[in-house]
Amino acid sequence: MSDDHVYMSLAEGHEDNARWAYGTGFEDPLHGVSTAVPDGVDRAELAELCLALADDALVSAQRLGEWTTRAPELEEEVALANIGLDLLGQARLLYARCGQVDGTGRGEDAYAYFRDADDFRNVTLAELPNGDFAFSMARLLVLASWRLAHFELLAGSADPVLAAIAAKGVKELTYHRQYAAEWVVRLGDGTEESHRRMQAGLDQVVPCLAELSAAHDAGEAVLAVLAQVTEAAGLSLADVPAAAAGAGRRGEHTEHLAPLLAELQSVARAHPEATW
Amino acid sequence: MTSDKHGWPLYEVFVRGKRGLNHVHVGSLHAADDTMALTHARDLYTRRNEGVSIWVVRSEHIAASTRDEKDPFFAPSADKVYRHPTFYDIPDDVPHI
Amino acid sequence: MTQAGPPSADDAPPELQKHFDDTIARDQRIEPRDWMPDGYRRTLIRQVAQHAHSEIIGMQPEGEWITRAPSLRRKAILFAKVQDEAGHGLYLYSAAETLGAERADLTERLIEGRQKYSSIFNYPTLSFADVGVIGWFVDGAAICNQVPLCRSSYGPYARAMVRICKEESFHQRQGYELLMTMMRGTDAQREMVQDAVNRWWWPSLMMFGPPDDSSPNSARSMAWKIKRHSNDELRQRFVDMTVPQAEKLGVTLPDPELRWNEERGRHDFGTPDWDELMRVIKGDGPCNTERIERRRAAHEEGAWVREAATAHAAKQAARAKKGAAA
Numbered sequence: 001m002s003d004d005h006v007y008m009s010l011a012e013g014h015e016d017n018a019r020w021a022y023g024t025g026f027e028d029p030l031h032g033v034s035t036a037v038p039d040g041v042d043r044a045e046l047a048e049l050c051l052a053l054a055d056d057a058l059v060s061a062q063r064l065g066e067w068t069t070r071a072p073e074l075e076e077e078v079a080l081a082n083i084g085l086d087l088l089g090q091a092r093l094l095y096a097r098c099g100q101v102d103g104t105g106r107g108e109d110a111y112a113y114f115r116d117a118d119d120f121r122n123v124t125l126a127e128l129p130n131g132d133f134a135f136s137m138a139r140l141l142v143l144a145s146w147r148l149a150h151f152e153l154l155a156g157s158a159d160p161v162l163a164a165i166a167a168k169g170v171k172e173l174t175y176h177r178q179y180a181a182e183w184v185v186r187l188g189d190g191t192e193e194s195h196r197r198m199q200a201g202l203d204q205v206v207p208c209l210a211e212l213s214a215a216h217d218a219g220e221a222v223l224a225v226l227a228q229v230t231e232a233a234g235l236s237l238a239d240v241p242a243a244a245a246g247a248g249r250r251g252e253h254t255e256h257l258a259p260l261l262a263e264l265q266s267v268a269r270a271h272p273e274a275t276w
Numbered sequence: 277m278t279s280d281k282h283g284w285p286l287y288e289v290f291v292r293g294k295r296g297l298n299h300v301h302v303g304s305l306h307a308a309d310d311t312m313a314l315t316h317a318r319d320l321y322t323r324r325n326e327g328v329s330i331w332v333v334r335s336e337h338i339a340a341s342t343r344d345e346k347d348p349f350f351a352p353s354a355d356k357v358y359r360h361p362t363f364y365d366i367p368d369d370v371p372h373i
Numbered sequence: 374m375t376q377a378g379p380p381s382a383d384d385a386p387p388e389l390q391k392h393f394d395d396t397i398a399r400d401q402r403i404e405p406r407d408w409m410p411d412g413y414r415r416t417l418i419r420q421v422a423q424h425a426h427s428e429i430i431g432m433q434p435e436g437e438w439i440t441r442a443p444s445l446r447r448k449a450i451l452f453a454k455v456q457d458e459a460g461h462g463l464y465l466y467s468a469a470e471t472l473g474a475e476r477a478d479l480t481e482r483l484i485e486g487r488q489k490y491s492s493i494f495n496y497p498t499l500s501f502a503d504v505g506v507i508g509w510f511v512d513g514a515a516i517c518n519q520v521p522l523c524r525s526s527y528g529p530y531a532r533a534m535v536r537i538c539k540e541e542s543f544h545q546r547q548g549y550e551l552l553m554t555m556m557r558g559t560d561a562q563r564e565m566v567q568d569a570v571n572r573w574w575w576p577s578l579m580m581f582g583p584p585d586d587s588s589p590n591s592a593r594s595m596a597w598k599i600k601r602h603s604n605d606e607l608r609q610r611f612v613d614m615t616v617p618q619a620e621k622l623g624v625t626l627p628d629p630e631l632r633w634n635e636e637r638g639r640h641d642f643g644t645p646d647w648d649e650l651m652r653v654i655k656g657d658g659p660c661n662t663e664r665i666e667r668r669r670a671a672h673e674e675g676a677w678v679r680e681a682a683t684a685h686a687a688k689q690a691a692r693a694k695k696g697a698a699a
Binding site: 133 | 429432433436439440441442443444445446447448449452453455456459460462463466501551554555557558559561562667668670671674675676677678679680681682683684685688689
Binding site for chain 1: 283284308312316319320323
């Protein structure tokens, strides 16, 4: 039938299934990339970096997962899940790389499910509870901008695997940053209530830049984004603190990480011998 | 339309799945403005497939022909994509699912 | 099917009614701007809205396990699956809107309890095996229900179903694959699977609705080709499809009357507890209140966000106008 035909021709345009969130036909970002660690790369340093970046992504994805069925509109359900899935994907690739280079040969689940809070190296901003949508968007804007700046550098890493992971991540993070920036502007400019909430969310996030800058100095990149977005949103930007040695990267966390992990790890730890 | 009561306005979404094809209507969504409509369309209808081209347009801005121009019933609504009745009272009785 | 002839016209102009009836008879699609009887429109809005609500409420029982999924692979799959359900809900609300319904209004009806959703989502998910069994049974039942709807007489609904069915088949396969993996695991895992099968089997059979002889609207919906098969026929198909899958998996379906009937060439099976179905539909299921409350809370707590976006759009438009005038 002709109406079906028009419709199906669209579907056929996507036969690779790339538009489905999962299924077959995933493009493997590491296809053809050698997993050998090049000479001159410090394995311990590389492992430490991969672990920290993976923990940031996993903890962020967990928080985004908590928005499921609670988002302010159905279209945002889809968007927040896309971002969560991107970060979960980054975490898995980074854990896998960590296991290849730290000498333990551990798989992704060993890192995610069988380490305690003080073994996690994520920045503490990622583990804070979701708060309202304004806080979540302020946090996403800062974390995405900061991670994007880092990934842009890492796309040129001497380690080909990390470089490939970062190159893929750059595209994803660019979108996350845009999504968050649009919402910060909307909420800042929208109504009195949204402006008040957005300002409060931003004020809560900005002090955390000290820890982020210590973990990775993104230079002016994050500040430039924040300045541009807050101006468009009619928000004021509090004084950005100087870099201060980050607690999260040393395994010192807020009281919020342990319960987050308890939930994340509950089933896996109840059945340590199980296969899923 | 007062958006507070009705939610965000309705947009129609057209997607070109790959080069060489026309944009095809794939459905609709709600968004507060064009920017958000494009973001939502990309998330919902293309799952962020790179290289896909998307058009969005406010449903109320589409003019549509009727399938039978002689039909007087359609004359008043010839400028709408859908014949949006102002309100359809849907019976709320328990259905079979 | 006992009903003869087309559905009765609602005082329609005869030539429009005839055009509509002929389109249905030729198995062609009715499209949004076509004239259609009010009863057809109302029935469709109700059916499509309920279907949309089911997708959205259906995110909850599984969504609760996203944060607890026991491996990162399962976490990603489940996250994506629940996201698909949000997408399906949106496709379906979109189809309902072509009939003149408004999503905001349909959402109100849902959270006020005036429109229903599939009774299956009022059951709790007690272990991670439930995620697999929902994929296998509930998505399997949904496929039985929905594949024929790809030929529904209403164009936008049929097209939404094409898209949805593609994704549902992934869902069913991932559910079954999770269960196969668990059955190869520990004794505790096998027990979890059997327990989940025991709890979800009968509610899944109820997903097809009451038996045909007490389903008053079915005949008319079938004449309109909004529905393509009767409840009992779809239920039978589901049982016939599922029995061999259960054998291969190594689980027992909790029905002592279940057996192959050589003469019919189909399976005989027991009668679901229709009183239970009626109770759940009327709001007395284990999780009805919880499901609606969650949806209501998200909608109400999100109001300030939606209003802010609307206000920003209005301000932007005003600024653009002012800028153009200056």
